[in-house]
Amino acid sequence: MSNSFENYQKRRLKSSYFSVVLSIALVLFVLGVLGMVVLKSTQIANHFKEQVTLTLFLKDNVKRTQSLHLEASLKKKDFTKDLSYVSKEAAAESYSREIGEDFLSFLGSNPLKNSLDIQLHPEYVTPTAMEEIKKVLLKNTYVSEVIYDAPLIQLLTQNIQKISFWVLAIAGFFTVIAIVLINSSIRLSVYSKRFTIKTMQMVGATKRFIRRPFVWNSIRLGVLGACLASGGLLALLYALSQQIPELELLTDLKSLALVFGGVLLVGILVTWISTFFATQRFLNLKTDQLYS
Numbered sequence: 294m295s296n297s298f299e300n301y302q303k304r305r306l307k308s309s310y311f312s313v314v315l316s317i318a319l320v321l322f323v324l325g326v327l328g329m330v331v332l333k334s335t336q337i338a339n340h341f342k343e344q345v346t347l348t349l350f351l352k353d354n355v356k357r358t359q360s361l362h363l364e365a366s367l368k369k370k371d372f373t374k375d376l377s378y379v380s381k382e383a384a385a386e387s388y389s390r391e392i393g394e395d396f397l398s399f400l401g402s403n404p405l406k407n408s409l410d411i412q413l414h415p416e417y418v419t420p421t422a423m424e425e426i427k428k429v430l431l432k433n434t435y436v437s438e439v440i441y442d443a444p445l446i447q448l449l450t451q452n453i454q455k456i457s458f459w460v461l462a463i464a465g466f467f468t469v470i471a472i473v474l475i476n477s478s479i480r481l482s483v484y485s486k487r488f489t490i491k492t493m494q495m496v497g498a499t500k501r502f503i504r505r506p507f508v509w510n511s512i513r514l515g516v517l518g519a520c521l522a523s524g525g526l527l528a529l530l531y532a533l534s535q536q537i538p539e540l541e542l543l544t545d546l547k548s549l550a551l552v553f554g555g556v557l558l559v560g561i562l563v564t565w566i567s568t569f570f571a572t573q574r575f576l577n578l579k580t581d582q583l584y585s
Contacts, residue, residue, distance in 0.1 A: 316478040317518030317564065318525070320471040321556045325526040327464040328552045329542070334460050336545070338453045342418035343374060345446065349409040349430055350438040363435050364409065372426055375412040381405040406437065420447050472563055479511055479567035494576060504572045508565055515564030519557040526552070 351360055360378060367373055384405045417426065423446055427439045483490075486507070493503045530549075534542040543549070 313478045313482050314514050314518045314521065317475055317515055317560060318521035320474050321519055321522035321560050322525045323467060324471050324559060325522055325552050325556045326529070327467055328555055329526070329530070329548065331460055331464050332548045332551060333542075334456060336548070338457070339415035341449060341453075342415040343412055345413065345418050345441065345449070347411045347413060347423065347426065347439065347441045349411065349436050350406040350440070351408060351435055352437045353406065355407070355435045359435055360407065360409070363433065367409065367411065372413050372417040372422070373411055374414045377410050379408045379410055381407050384408065418446060419450055471559070475515075475563045476567040479564055480571045482511070483507060483568060483571040490572060490576060500573070500576050503576065504569065507572050508568045511564040511568035512561055515560035516557065518564075519560030522556055522560070523553050526556070 351363075355363075364376060364378060368376055413423070413426075417423065420443065423441055423443075427441070430436055430439045490503055490507075494500070530542045
């Protein structure tokens with residue numbers, strides 16, 4: 294009879310642990326997906342920003358040696374990601390291909406100017422920053438005009454801000470829900486052992502001594518749940534990378550480290566804090582309050 298009861302208790306304990314680990318894993322999996330969305334939304338936004346071109350038209354009297362000197366100085370600027378020289382002959386050929394006819398034969402001369410196309414680092418692709426850069430570049434004696442698509446920059450900035458706000462808001466909302474769910478699972482697990490806690494306390498065990506095995510056990514469950522969540526997330530990223538290789542989901546090691554590290558850290562911290570306060574609550578209860 295005693296062995297049967299012990300086996301029943303062991304099965305019940307394993308079932309309790311399984312449900313806690315599964316709850317933690319599912320919640321951390323969702324958090325991992327949201328974390329990757331947040332990181333990749335920034336990367337995608339930066340990708341679009343890096344496609345923006347700021348064009349410097351050079352004065353007609355500027356020689357190639359002078360433009361090379363200007364290129365060298367611009368490459369040293371913090372805002373420059375990439376730079377390319379476009380001669381007026383190359384620009385004329387490109388424009389002729391676009392319109393489908395040789396406009397030079399009609400005009401008799403080439404009205405275009407030699408230019409420099411600058412791709413900026415993403416943090417400088419904002420209306421204010423680009424306007425400041427334009428003012429600085431116009432002070433150069435070799436530059437006759439600086440142009441960029443100002444309405445596009447304004448629209449791009451506004452849309453990125455809106456998308457970033459809602460992505461962060463949703464991620465924050467689900468993070469709170471995740472913490473609440475993990476906390477509830479841990480509290481239920483500790484609640485099932487409330488009589489054991491009180492018995493240990495009654496025979497003289499200190500609160501710290503009683504609390505320690507519960508905390509370490511919950512941390513182990515949190516780590517196990519984080520590992521399961523990371524495995525599921527890795528499988529999802531692999532499947533998505535096969536469909537959308539441009540996102541570089543598995544080659545972006547920095548993002549992967551941040552997401553998986555964050556999942557593990559949340560799994561450890563939340564289970565640790567939840568168990569600490571759950572055990573503390575039952576340690577502070579009187580014996581007759583354990584039945585309520």
